[in-house]
Amino acid sequence: MTDYSADQVVWTSRVSDAFGPVVELQDDSGKVSYYNVEKEFDVVGASYAVLRPESGDGDEEHEIFKILTAADGSLELVTIDDDEEWENVSELYDELTFPE
Template sequence: MTEFSADQVVWTSRVSDHFGPVVELRDDAGAVSYYSVEKEFDVAGSSYAVLRQEDGSSEEPEIFKIVTTADGTLELITIDDDEEWENVSELYDELTFPE
């Protein structure tokens, strides 16, 4: 996978438009966590959402990949590919904290 650059970013609001400003996510054990939507963007043909836990238990936001299922439902999934996660994370840092 190639690195992403800030000039490739298209800001979006699909998750906020679909779920609202706060998203409810369940982990594999069924525990519910609430996240506020900070940013959403498309880059290189993929979509991502930057979310922050509502309870303040983590200072760092979490980045999820946005996918659309065959029936048109939006889902937020964990980025399992280490290289993709690193590229998206670095891009978000670049966009958030420009030099």
């Protein structure tokens, strides 16, 4: 996998358009959590959503999910399991959020 760069980013709003500014996610044990959609973007053929826990005090870390599109057109947010992909996307988001 190659490193991503800011000039490859296309800002999107597919998750916000589909679910609104707050999304409900359920973990494997059935616990439901709510997240504010902060940013969404496509880069190098993949889509990502940056979410922040709604119940946090503002100091909570954001979480980045990969956006997958099912055959029926519905969206699914999944965790990024590949460490290199996670590192590349996280660094890219930091670069976009906190430019030097």
